[in-house]
Amino acid sequence: MSQAQAPQPSRHATPASAQAQDLRILFSLWQFLKPYRGTLLAAAVALVFTAGTTLLLGQGVKMLIDKGFVSAEPAQLNQAVGFIFAITALIALGTFARFYLVSWLGERVTADIRAAVFNHLLSLHPSYFETNKSGEIMSRLTTDTTLLQTIIGSSLSMALRSSLTFTGALILLLITNLKLTAMVLLCVPLVIVPLLVFGRRVRKLSRESQDSIADVGTYAGEIIRQIKTVQSYTREQAEQQAFGREVERAFSVARARIKQRAVLIAAVILMVFGALATMLWVGGMDVIEGRMSGGELGAFVFYAIMVASAVATISEVYGDLQRAAGATERLLELLQAPSLIHSPASPKPLGAGPKAxxxxxxxxxxxxxxxxxxxxxxxxxxxxxxxxxxxxxxxxxxxxxxxxxxxxxxxxxxxxxxxxxxxxxxxxxxxxxxxxxxxxxxxxxxxxxxxxxxxxxxxxxxxxxxxxxxxxxxxxxxxxxxxxxxxxxxxxxxxxxxxxxxxxxxxxxxxxxxxxxxxxxxxxxxxxxxxxxxxxxxxxxxxxxxxxxxxxxxxxxxxxxxxxxxxxxxxxxxxxxxxxxxxxxxxxxxxxxxxxxxxx
The missing domain is CATH 3.40.50.300 (P-loop containing nucleotide triphosphate hydrolases)
Structure with missing residues (x-):
């Protein structure tokens, strides 16, 4: 392949249509997570442990209502409160381990990604930098990797924890009351639809937002480097106006992205808590008519709130995951950029002395x-x-x-x-x-x-x-x-x-x-x-x-x-x-x- 024919990744290129439609591109981060499988396993154990102990709080609520409040016996109240305290202590311990391990993993993997991208950049041929802006490359190396650190060290953990609590709470809902659970399940499609519809828009706007921020950085960096030329030609006001237009363009893209995320979160909250209010009315009627105890309703409400909170968290984190997918896509473009200059498998030696x-x-x-x-x-x-x-x-x-x-x-x-x-x-x-x-x-x-x-x-x-x-x-x-x-x-x-x-x-x-x-x-x-x-x-x-x-x-x-x-x-x-x-x-x-x- 000649120099003129060498493919250069465009800023707006996408690796594949399938990756452009979902979050599967995030699985490509496994190559960076793989060396820390032990830490990842420990974090997963802490995550499962924390989610499990959190679910046990529902049984504590049931015990507190049925044995503590209804029985009016101090011993049973003390037992119920002691149980809740013990579960809370376990949750705190598990949360400490999960937060530390996941945050460490996020920082470590981000550092490895930065190093891998930088090392690959050093191996690329100079023509790559003729056709790609240095400011945009720096934005990918800094802003995008920082975003991935937030995702790996926080948002992804929240999404997994919420998924576990959603699954566990849903199972306990089925055990507690089948009729009320059916009402909750009817609302799930109403929540997932806006997630899918708005989520794709959020990802597209997230990529545009990241690109526009890179453009702002590139423009500002060039003006700062050429400050003497700008001032000698008295172009300060013109550059201020031009930079203002770049900033406003970046802001308009970010505003559209924020609006989509806000609509997504609002729609999910409306659906979830509307369904929760309806469920409370039905459950309250069952308690009044003696078809279930107050403790069972309390436990059910606790699990329903956990389900609602998990869905709300996932809907909020979903936008972050979409942004992470855009950042990952941009970083992979750098990591996969081919270099036109290669070292042979068995290079010939060069002796010392002047060269012909x-x-x-x-x-x-x-x-x-x-x-x-x-x-x-x-x-x-x-x-x-x-x-x-x-x-x-x-x-x-x-x-x-x-x-x-x-x-x-x-x-x-x-x-x-x-x-x-x-x-x-x-x-x-x-x-x-x-x-x-x-x-x-x-x-x-x-x-x-x-x-x-x-x-x-x-x-x-x-x-x-x-x-x-x-x-x-x-x-x-x-x-x-x-x-x-x-x-x-x-x-x-x-x-x-x-x-x-x-x-x-x-x-x-x-x-x-x-x-x-x-x-x-x-x-x-x-x-x-x-x-x-x-x-x-x-x-x-x-x-x-x-x-x-x-x-x-x-x-x-x-x-x-x-x-x-x-x-x-x-x-x-x-x-x-x-x-x-x-x-x-x-x-x-x-x-x-x-x-x-x-x-x-």
């Missing part, structure tokens, strides 16, 4: 732009230890070559080889372990300086980090930070200048000590003095390793062993600076523009 790189008839289009070729029929061989510069106008395909070398993508046609071995035959992690990339826009993490430099080499010592920063001419400005190497850089290194961020990224690459060095305009954000110093450091770093340099300023790559000129995804010329001036019109035009500008 060969591209043979390589063509490639980005998945988000399948009709536009980023590379077209590229053939290039780079010897081990050679320093090669890639030059050309923007969009010529220079950065795309880096993307293919790091195997973020596979070419549509042709082969990319490292030391003569096609990249698909190698472990992607092993390939990347031999490379270091210094991008034009350095990526820094919200952490301290040491963490950001040490990211290139886990387990690096403080001295290693210090040596790398000195080699990148970063030690001086780092030492002047409030807490030196322990200074937090803020989100994406916002507390540093562009040149300082770039030197941190260079220090990271120096620390990694790679076999293949990829420099994408690595000195573009530096002032003249810093650029000279860092260029000296890079010249030292490039010795004895294969180096590819993307450069728009030709003066920075005159020292390269070879300069490759690209245009419209094709190699149009290659050679030394002097050779290209003689034979390449494009290179000569680029050189004249730059060097004439520098002289003027």
């Amino acid at each position: 790189i060969t591209l043979t008839n390589v063509s490639f289009s980005y998945p988000s732009r399948p009709d536009q070729q980023a590379l077209a029929g590229v053939n290039l061989h780079i010897a081990a230890g050679e320093i090669v510069a890639l030059v050309g106008p923007s969009g010529a395909g220079k950065s795309t070559l880096f993307e293919l070398l790091l195997r973020f993508y596979d070419p549509a046609t042709g082969n990319v080889c490292l030391d003569g071995q096609p990249l698909p035959s190698l472990d992607p992690a092993a390939v990347r372990a031999h490379m270091a990339l210094v991008p034009q826009q350095p990526a820094l993490f919200t952490a301290d300086v040491s963490y950001n430099i040490g990211y290139g080499k886990p387990g690096a010592t403080e001295q290693d980090i210090l040596n790398a920063s000195r080699a990148a001419y970063a030690h001086e400005f780092i030492s002047q930070l409030p807490e030196g190497y322990a200074s937090n850089l803020g989100e994406q290194g916002v507390r540093l200048s562009g040149g300082q961020r770039q030197r941190i990224a260079i220090a990271r690459a120096i620390l990694k000590d790679p076999d293949v060095l990829l420099l994408d305009e690595a000195t573009s954000a530096l002032d003249t003095e810093s650029e000279r110093k860092v260029q000296d450091a890079l010249n030292q770093l490039m010795q004895g390793r294969t180096t590819l340099i993307i450069a728009h300023r030709l003066a920075t790559v005159l020292h390269a062993d070879r300069i490759v000129v690209l245009d419209n995804g094709r190699i149009v010329a290659q050679g030394t600076h002097s050779e290209l001036l003689a034979k390449s019109d494009l290179y000569r035009r680029l050189a004249e523009l730059q060097f004439n500008d520098q002289q003027s």
Whole structure:
């Protein structure tokens, strides 16, 4: 399957029509519950125990009325009250065990789901993130998993407990009085119908609500990240209005969902308690006429209330379960998203030392732009230890070559080889372990300086980090930070200048000590003095390793062993600076523009 043909899960996609119609998708959570079967069994035992002891309270009510109140004997009253106290203590004990075990299970499973989703995201190919919003992915990772925690740790337990008490109370109703029980059973279909009708609407609206919340988060995150641009163009009011529209859209969807749930709960309560009032009138007439005792009616009323409460709880929780089904569906889309980059079953080993790189008839289009070729029929061989510069106008395909070398993508046609071995035959992690990339826009993490430099080499010592920063001419400005190497850089290194961020990224690459060095305009954000110093450091770093340099300023790559000129995804010329001036019109035009500008 080519990159352009790879299926990408849509935000509004559904796994299957059957799952879209009921709650069966929740059974897919069993894979996360399965490792904790012991805890799940203990919680189930506590649940059954609590439901059973709760049902015994009905017998306590019967004993209290018939033996305590009617007999007017203090001893029997004491016995009945003591029985109720004992049952209450058992209920409290069972409730403690059930609540603790179920809540622990909810937290544990939610943590496992978050970890599984995050781990899978890290394995996905970059094109997945081109076609899916980062804010929505974060919403699934946080909001949806939090919702599942509530469901597993609370709502699901309530639903199971209510189902048990409903079943047990219904059996005891049959034993106590068959006629009154028949009246109760006649009302069950009246309760189930609104559950089914409104429940499906609630689930559909729940998914729409979760998606709209994700859109709000995505929009807000983008504006916050680009706050300087927003303020410099005085677009605050326009963004406030646009964000307000997003919020109102999310609110309107949530309001529709709340309305459906409110109608569902109201309908169930009306049906249940209307039937209960009718049953009380019939039962009261039987007591007056002597066909049943007051204690039996009291027990029956207790069990009927339990049935009514169980049905009301299930109707309320049903909406939560519908929301959980929507959240589960969204999370499964992430977990089932295929990665287009795979490691072979038996990857070939890679030795140490500089690597030769060969591209043979390589063509490639980005998945988000399948009709536009980023590379077209590229053939290039780079010897081990050679320093090669890639030059050309923007969009010529220079950065795309880096993307293919790091195997973020596979070419549509042709082969990319490292030391003569096609990249698909190698472990992607092993390939990347031999490379270091210094991008034009350095990526820094919200952490301290040491963490950001040490990211290139886990387990690096403080001295290693210090040596790398000195080699990148970063030690001086780092030492002047409030807490030196322990200074937090803020989100994406916002507390540093562009040149300082770039030197941190260079220090990271120096620390990694790679076999293949990829420099994408690595000195573009530096002032003249810093650029000279860092260029000296890079010249030292490039010795004895294969180096590819993307450069728009030709003066920075005159020292390269070879300069490759690209245009419209094709190699149009290659050679030394002097050779290209003689034979390449494009290179000569680029050189004249730059060097004439520098002289003027």
